[in-house]
Amino acid sequence: MKRRNTPAKEAVLELLVKSQKALSQDAIESQIEIAVNRATIYRVLNSFCEDGIAHKIVAEDGKQYFSICKKCKHPEEKLIYHYHFRCLSCGTIECLKTPVQYTVPSGYQVEHANCLLTGTCKDCNTNS
Amino acid sequence: MKRRNTPAKEAVLELLVKSQKALSQDAIESQIEIAVNRATIYRVLNSFCEDGIAHKIVAEDGKQYFSICKKCKHPEEKLIYHYHFRCLSCGTIECLKTPVQYTVPSGYQVEHANCLLTGTCKDCNTNS
DNA sequence: TTTACTAATGCAACATAATCGCGTTAATAT
C-alpha cells in the first residue's frame, strides 16, 4: 500500500512541524488552513505514526496528542523515548529533551514508553 | 465531607488489594462480588485517589486504571512515582519498583507523573 | 433506640474521543 500525497497530509504535517508541539485532533482541526474531516485527520496522523514520522502521546486526559520530533531519532534510527510535559495552565504538550531511563525486571520486554509529566511550564510560572 | 464506609467501597478496595494490579472500571465491574453501578465505581475510585489510597494510571489505550500500591508511599508520606508496565499480550498492568527519575528545564514545576511502559511481561515471554 | 443530617447510590442522560463502513473522489503509474 503505497502512500499518496494529499492536501490533507501536507497541511497536517506543516501544522505539526510549525507548532513544534504535540497537538490533538481537535486542535489540528481548528488550526489547520484547509477543511479536513475529523476521521481523515485521525487517519493521516496514524499513518504518520506508522511511517515513523510522528509519535503519539496519550495524556492523562485520555486524549491522543501527536507530534513531530526530529530529536526523537537516534543515530541508528532507533526511537529514543523522552519525557513529555503537559502544562495544566496553558495545555501545551511539549517534548522534553530528557530521555526516559528505566530498568525492568528480567524477562520483561519493552516495546514502547509513554511518559508524561504534568505541572506548570516555564511561561506560566513566570507570568503568574 | 467525611467519608462513610459502604459495601461498594469495601468490595472495590478488597478487589484492588487482592488483585495487586491496576484495574479499569469495567474489569472491576465484572470481577466484583456485588453489583455496583458504573458511576459509583468511578466515584469510589476517585475518592480513593483523593484520599491517597489509590493512584490512577492512564494507559495508551486512553483508559484509566487504578491500583493500590503500598510501595508508592515514601517515608515522608510523599508519593513516589514509579513506572507501570502494561503487557500487550495479557493486558495486565502492574506497578514496577523502578522509580521514575527525571529532570526538567528550570522554571518547570512537576505535579504529577504518568509513566507507562508497554511490551510483554515475564509470564507471557516464558510461556511462548 | 430513635432521629436528623447528608454522603453515597442507582439510573438516565449527557459529553467527548475515536473508529468504522461505505460510496465517492482523486493521486499516481501506465
Place this chain on the structure above:
DNA sequence: ATATTAACGCGATTATGTTGCATTAGTAAA
C-alpha cells in the same frame, strides 16, 4: 487518456467517563 486503488467525507457507532437528581443508607447526636 485510462485504470487502479489510496484517500476522502459523511454518518453511524462504540466506548469511556461525568453529571443531575431523586432515593437510600451511614453516622452521630438526642
